[in-house]
Amino acid sequence: MLGVLPAQAAQAVLKAYFQAWKNCWEGRAQAPAFKGRFRSRMAVDIPQGRDLQIVRLNRRWGRMWVPKIGHVLFRWTRDLPVGRRADKGNRVSGARLVREADGWYVVFRVQREVPEPGMHAGPTVGIDRGIVKPLALSDGTFREHGPWLTEGETKRLRRLEKTRERKRRARKSGERNSRRLTRTCDQIVRLRATAKRRAIDWQHKTTTGVAETFSRIGVEDLAIARMVKSARGTVEAPGRCVRQKAGLNRAISGEAWGRTVTMLEYKAAERGGSVVRVPAPNTSRRCSACGCVTPGSRETQARFVCKNPGCGFEANADTNAGRNIDHAAGQAVSGRGDLRSTRSAKRQPPTRPRAA
Known part of the structure; x- marks a missing residue:
C-alpha cells in the first residue's frame, strides 16, 4: 500500500x-492522537x-x-x-x-517576496470582545453583525434537527444509520457550514479594516478554553445553572474570539502595526477616566457610571473597557508599567492613546 x-x-x-x-x-497543544474517520x-x-x-x-x-x-x-x-x-x-x-x-x-x-512593511502611522485602539457587541472599540464605535442564517434558514435548521432526533430515537442500538438519517445530517452540516463561511467572511472584512486603520491594537489575553468550560460538575458536586452556562458557551464559541485575534495579528504585522495582549482582570470594572475601581460602577451590562465622587464618568461599558485595554497596551509598549501588577492593582492612572 x-x-x-x-x-x-x-x-x-x-x-x-x-x-x-x-x-x-512547547506547550501549545496536547499530544497528537488518532482521529476517527468521521471526526x-x-x-x-x-x-x-x-x-x-x-x-x-x-x-x-x-x-x-x-x-x-x-x-x-x-x-x-x-x-x-x-x-x-x-x-x-x-x-x-x-x-x-x-x-x-x-x-x-x-x-x-x-x-x-513581499517588501518590509513601513511603520504604521495610524492611531491606537483597544478592542473589547463581547456577545451583544461583538467588537467594541475604544473610539466609541462598534463592529456588529446580524444572524449568520436568515429566518427561513434558521427555521429549516431547527426542523431538520428535530427530524434527526426523531429518526435517531427510532433507530435500534448498534444499527447503522439509514439513508434518510444520513441525508438529514448532511443537510444540517451544510447549513452550519454556510453560517461558518459567513462568519469568517465578516471577520476577514472587519479585521482588515481595523488593521488598515490602527497602528497598535490592544486586546484582552483571555483564557477562552476555560471560559467555555461546562458547568455540569460531577455526581458528588453537581454544577448550577448548567443550561444557562451552556447557552453562554455556545454564544462565545459562535463569536470565535480567538480567530479574530489571530487574523488581527498577521494582518497588522503585514501593514506595519502590532497587536498587544493585556491582562483581562478589571478591564470592565476600572474607570478609564480616573483609573479607579469602585463597587457598583457597572450599573447595567451596557452602562458604566464611575462611583468615584470626584469623577462621575459615564460611557458605554464596552467602550470603557476598550479604553482601559488601549491604556494597558500603551503601558506595555512604552515600558512604563508592569502588566502583571495590574491583576492586583486597585488604581491605575490612565494614559492617553498615542499614534505609534
Whole structure:
C-alpha cells in the first residue's frame, strides 16, 4: 500500500506529525492522537508545486493535475503566479484538496517576496470582545453583525434537527444509520457550514479594516478554553445553572474570539502595526477616566457610571473597557508599567492613546 502512496504525500504526513509533537513539547497543544474517520476532514496534500501543472482555461475555470487522480477542474477565484508570471520569488509551491460540507475545495500555497512593511502611522485602539457587541472599540464605535442564517434558514435548521432526533430515537442500538438519517445530517452540516463561511467572511472584512486603520491594537489575553468550560460538575458536586452556562458557551464559541485575534495579528504585522495582549482582570470594572475601581460602577451590562465622587464618568461599558485595554497596551509598549501588577492593582492612572 505504501508503494501506491506518492512519496511527497508521505513526507507531508511525517512533517505534520512532527510539528504536532513539537507543539505539544512547547506547550501549545496536547499530544497528537488518532482521529476517527468521521471526526476529521478529508484532505489530499500535493506538497510539490511543479506537479500541479496549473493551466487557466478561461476567466472562470482552471485545470490542475493531482497525482493518482488525474486532471481536476477548479473555479478560478484568485490570481495565481502561473506560466510567464511565475518566477523563483513568486510561484505556487503546493496545494491541498479539502472536502467541506458542500464539496471539495483546493487551497494553493503561494511563495512570494513581499517588501518590509513601513511603520504604521495610524492611531491606537483597544478592542473589547463581547456577545451583544461583538467588537467594541475604544473610539466609541462598534463592529456588529446580524444572524449568520436568515429566518427561513434558521427555521429549516431547527426542523431538520428535530427530524434527526426523531429518526435517531427510532433507530435500534448498534444499527447503522439509514439513508434518510444520513441525508438529514448532511443537510444540517451544510447549513452550519454556510453560517461558518459567513462568519469568517465578516471577520476577514472587519479585521482588515481595523488593521488598515490602527497602528497598535490592544486586546484582552483571555483564557477562552476555560471560559467555555461546562458547568455540569460531577455526581458528588453537581454544577448550577448548567443550561444557562451552556447557552453562554455556545454564544462565545459562535463569536470565535480567538480567530479574530489571530487574523488581527498577521494582518497588522503585514501593514506595519502590532497587536498587544493585556491582562483581562478589571478591564470592565476600572474607570478609564480616573483609573479607579469602585463597587457598583457597572450599573447595567451596557452602562458604566464611575462611583468615584470626584469623577462621575459615564460611557458605554464596552467602550470603557476598550479604553482601559488601549491604556494597558500603551503601558506595555512604552515600558512604563508592569502588566502583571495590574491583576492586583486597585488604581491605575490612565494614559492617553498615542499614534505609534
